Amino acid sequence: MRKLLAEKGRLSQLLINDLKDGPTADTVVNHFGSLTAAYAAVGYQPTPRPAFGMNGRHWSEKAVLSGLRKLHVAHGCVSLRLIGSCPDLPSTCYIREHFGSLDEAMRKAGLPVLNHSDKMRAGWKRRKADGCDDYFAGVHWTDAKLLGALRELHEKHGYTTANLVDQNGITPSAYYYKKRFGSLTKARALAQLPLLTNSQMVSAGRRRSKEGTSIARKPRFAGQRPGMGYCSNDILAGLRRLAERRGVISARMINEDPDLPSSAAVVNHFGKLSTAYQLIGVVRLEGKPIRFGLPPQK
Incomplete structure (x- = not known):
């Protein structure tokens, strides 16, 4: 710097x-x-900036800090969604521009600053308290309806596996049952369904495969990516093909490519996207909104 x-x-x-x-x-x-x-x-004093604003209205630093305190008193927390819907505050972009970060604005306002994990936990608790977790794909599911649907599934097929719950097209996903009841096994117990040991479930699955009555795994919604394992070399080859085809590359392009894992999976493999880019010969480009691509031809 x-x-x-x-x-x-x-x-x-x-x-x-x-x-x-x-x-x-x-x-x-x-x-x-x-x-x-x-x-x-580093000893740099930026030029003082005037009050900032949005949509013709201007806020001083004092007004922004006061608005954050009022928001915290009213809701017990401060979130991006609350700031965006609050008429007494500018957008989070303007707050970050003025204070450097939202956490810094919170500190100046004398409000508690949570780490990322605590923010996520608090958000989950608020969602649960507001009843948001009672909905799946826009449909309200009570515990009784969930357990009733599980019993109907068992009566129709004679068994209830995570794959069947995911693929039947009527009930919420197996993950939703796990989130609501702790596990699919606990949900079966509450629905008063017969509980099988792991060996019994494996044997029953093999028997259904031989009989040809198993339900094949398929996407739950249009465009869903299949659950696939990727080798690092395969990821690099796919990234190289994408860069050669488009000339540039970004996390959004990786996420949109059906032949590649998500950008988050690429990060998990290589530590960060820039490391993967370096391995396939992608460089930073000058004067481009998307800053990474193949080096220009000489």
Whole structure:
């Protein structure tokens, strides 16, 4: 950042993100808490900015901090969704631009700042308290309806497996049963269905396969990717084909390609996308919204 400041005479989020041999602005914020704190660490004092606004209305720093406190008092928490629907606050983009990060704004407002795991847990608790988890694909499912559907499934087929629950097209998924009751086995017990040992379930599955009565696994919805295992070399070959076909590459393009795993799976394999890009010869491009692609032909 000092080299960038010496070269450009100023620092900004855009300049940091465009720096080839440096971290992104998000990484800087993760290290220092905010861009403002990072600027102070390298001795840079940005030009004072006027009050910021949105849709013709302007907010001072005091007004934003006051709005965050009111939001926390009213709901017991502050979330992106609550900020977006609050008339007393600008958008989260404007708050990040002014304070460097939403967490920094929360700290200045004297509000508790949660880590990512605690935020996720709090969100799940709020969803459950609001009854959001009672819905699957827009249909309200009570415990009684779920258990009744499981009994009907058993009466029709003579068994209830996770695959059958997923593929029958009527009940919610097996994962939904696990989330509601703790496990599919507990749901069977509550539905007063016969409980089998693991050996009995395996034997019954083999018998159904020989008889040809097993239900084949299929997508639950149009466009769903099959559950596939990918070798690292296969992923790299697929990424290379995508880059050669499109000229550029991004996480969105990877997610949209039916022959590739998700971008998150690529990250799990290689640590980060840029490492995978480096292995297939993809480089950062100058002056492009999508910053990675094959090097220009000489």
